[in-house]
């Protein structure tokens with residue numbers, strides 16, 4: 001899949017395979033370029049996937065009826081954008097994006113609204129290979145596993161808690177089981193796991209509490225600052 005933003009800011013999503021013989025157009029994960037030249041025979045496509053040049057078109061043995069515009073890149077069936085997140089479907093016959101997201105937008109909004117500066121996508125990433133049904137990897141939005149699985153995190157938080165007062169900030173794990181938390185089924189396979197955090201004033205966002213309190217209201221600011229949330233957009237996005 002190739003996702004681009006053209007000179008007018010419009011988003012396009014096409015299959016990352018040349019219309020000629022199917023060669024992969026690009027192997028880079030991100031970049032900035034106006035066109036894509038196929039590394040195999042040199043056909044060129046613009047950011048919208050339109051075939052703008054066919055190598056040797058004039059001098060080669062292309063028949064008269066050959067029209068390069070009949071060989072644009074294959075577009076995804078549907079592409080939609082919500083709060084900066086781009087969603088796509090290979091097939092065209094799907095329900096509207098807003099319907100598919102449903103109440104998940106409430107939590108995506110919380111994710112985006114945490115800062116007046118918006119979101120920053122950090123470089124780097126972690127890649128996993130699994131031989132199982134890959135969608136099962138996503139089915140993890142429960143608090144049930146937290147204490148048995150995340151022992152390293154808990155040990156680290158406890159160790160930081162032992163540091164001389166005021167030198168290190170950390171979550172008070174001992175209170176976590178006492179505070180409210182839940183998992184919401186948001187339909188379409190989406191879900192949210194949330195938990196109220198103890199000593200939320202120690203969280204990095206706490207120092208910018210004024211922004212959500214002024215922008216929204218105190219309740220929403222509490223949800224933004226004091227609550228940890230994990231949002232699953234089935235089948236392949238965790239926020």
Ligand code: FES
Nearest residue numbers: 018020021038041
């Ligand atoms: S496969 Fe891309 S130009 Fe031939």
